[in-house]
Amino acid sequence: MRLLPLTLSIASLAAAASIPGPEHVSYDGAKVYRVKTGRQLASVTEKLSRFTYEAWNHDLDRHIDLVIPAEQVAEFESLDLNTKCLHKDLGASIKAESHGSSLWKRQGTNDTSSWFDTYHPYDDHIQFWKDLHTSFPNQSEWISSGTSYEGRDLFGLHFWGASGPGKPAVLYHAQVHAREWITSPVVEYIATQLIEGYKAGDNATTTFLNKYDFFIIPFVNPDGFVYTQTTQRLWRKNRQPGPGNSTCFGRDINRNWEFAWDANNRGASRDPCSQTYRGEAATDTPENQGLDTLVRKLRDTQGIKLYIDWHSYGQYILSPYGSNETNYAPELGKWTNTASQMSEAIRDSSDARTTFTFGPSGATLYTTTGSAPDHVYEIGGAEFSYTIELRDTGDYGFVLPPEQILPTAKEQWVGQQVLLSLLDETFFDGIGPAIFF
CATH class of the missing domain: 3.40.630.10 (Zn peptidases)
Structure with missing residues (x-):
């Protein structure tokens, strides 16, 4: 499958991959869209090239799920792409998801x-x-x-x-x-x-x-x-610093195993x-x-x-x-x-x-x-x-x-x-x- 380059939405997201500190990343007002690709993948990719966004999926021959920052939503919607909105306000969805209880205790009946x-x-x-x-x-x-x-x-x-x-x-x-x-x-x-x-x-x-x-x-x-849970809800990798002078953090643990580690340039x-x-x-x-x-x-x-x-x-x-x-x-x-x-x-x-x-x-x-x-x-x-x-x-x-x-x-x-x-x-x-x- 073909992979689009992943670019992070909004300035704080772009910085988040390169900072180890506790600066919180906000997704308030960002929207998540599913964009149909199919035979139009090249055209869709070209139209998206001027946007900063975070892609959620790699199966791009059928569709792209991507996060569009609040300040680019109007311009994105003017492209007239074949889209479905998955989250109207990603920040609100994350807040609704994150209201976990404080320390939970198993009940005496072992009911979990x-x-x-x-x-x-x-x-x-x-x-x-x-x-x-x-x-x-x-x-x-x-x-x-x-x-x-x-x-x-x-x-x-x-x-x-x-x-x-x-x-x-x-x-x-x-x-x-x-x-x-x-x-x-x-x-x-x-x-x-x-x-x-x-x-x-x-x-x-x-x-x-x-x-x-x-x-x-x-x-x-x-x-x-x-x-x-503390900083960037959509972080994927571990928190290991990048090599040399790189300012980016994290390795994908599920691309780091020994077998077929360097098998090709696509995986x-x-x-x-x-x-x-x-x-x-x-x-x-x-x-x-x-x-x-x-x-x-x-x-x-x-x-x-x-x-x-x-x-x-x-x-x-x-x-x-x-x-x-x-x-x-x-x-x-x-x-x-x-x-x-x-x-x-x-x-x-x-x-x-x-x-x-x-x-x-x-x-x-x-x-x-x-x-x-x-x-x-x-x-x-x-x-x-x-x-x-x-x-x-x-x-x-x-x-x-x-x-x-x-x-x-x-x-x-x-x-x-x-x-x-x-x-x-x-x-x-x-x-x-x-x-x-």
């Missing part, structure tokens, strides 16, 4: 439902996971996969069923890109359903925990996430100011170094049955390879069949009939080099490896309203139950990449 009514500060998330660990003390352990650039613990929870730990691993990564807030509540909901279901004697969750060890890292990018950027900046060398972020250490440890000790990298938005279930759209893994048949059944179950369970597109990442969406699912498959030996892009398809984008947290989490739990039930199906044996259902 109110947690998913709103988004929460980072420290509250830490407490949530500590409470979950405390609720399952003999069959879980607090783990760390290293520290972030600013020194935050890349904490996680490892939990298991009967006969102790040591079974094949299911590994989840969330909050890789800082602005994708919905990803952490989703894995929190899934972890809660697994643990509480097991404690209640539910047959399905008991089977899952007895067959697999679960490793969940809910904040791969804690520095970036905190930055989105990541060499520009330190870019949203998809890959870094100066593979795994040159402290976040990737710690995460990769855990991946290799699991590979060598118990094996990785399933890996999922949780993202938003677009509603996709993507398998390797992202680095080459014409390279198909031998396991593609079973990956695609499983994704198809997940997608169908999610659609049938959802009042909104939420539909997920599925397939190999590079061919289905766009090229991504140095990405986690490719690396964990190739280097980590994961039998199943996916990126899941959560709701929605563009009505709200990264600023998903709080009332959609629980429906999003519930539909993903439905999908995970299907996926976990299919991991050991001998039905898939011998299915090659040419067979799809």
Whole structure:
């Protein structure tokens, strides 16, 4: 897929990528538009060339989702492009999204439902996971996969069923890109359903925990996430300074993995100011170094049955390879069949009939080099490896309203139950990449 250069809207946004300080970025009055491209991509790109804007998506052959600053809205609307307005006032949408509760406490009944009514500060998330660990003390352990650039613990929870730990691993990564807030509540909901279901004697969750060890890292990018809550809501990367004399900050953690890191010039950027900046060398972020250490440890000790990298938005279930759209893994048949059944179950369970597109990442969406699912498959030996892009398809984008947290989490739990039930199906044996259902 072709990529437009990403330029940030309004002067404060343009500066935000190059300053480490607490200067708050305001989106008041900015609007978010979906611009249809198709055969008119070149013409649309030319018309947009005089604007400063922030592009939210890279799948540009169909449309562009972009933020237009308040002072350029009138001029943009005079272009007479084929557009749909997603946020009439992005600043107001962000304020409505950000009214999280102060420190949340688990109820005595272990009821966590109110947690998913709103988004929460980072420290509250830490407490949530500590409470979950405390609720399952003999069959879980607090783990760390290293520290972030600013020194935050890349904490996680490892939990298991009967006969102790040591079974094949299911590994989840969330909050890789800082602005994708919905990803952490989703894995929190899934972890809660697994643990509480097991404690209640539910047959399905008991089977899952007895067959697999679960490793969940809910904040791969804690520095970036905190930055989105204090300074710039739409920040994407980590908070590592750029190389040399660069005044830009941040590396894209999901372009920094070792496998296929420098495979081509399309899947990541060499520009330190870019949203998809890959870094100066593979795994040159402290976040990737710690995460990769855990991946290799699991590979060598118990094996990785399933890996999922949780993202938003677009509603996709993507398998390797992202680095080459014409390279198909031998396991593609079973990956695609499983994704198809997940997608169908999610659609049938959802009042909104939420539909997920599925397939190999590079061919289905766009090229991504140095990405986690490719690396964990190739280097980590994961039998199943996916990126899941959560709701929605563009009505709200990264600023998903709080009332959609629980429906999003519930539909993903439905999908995970299907996926976990299919991991050991001998039905898939011998299915090659040419067979799809």
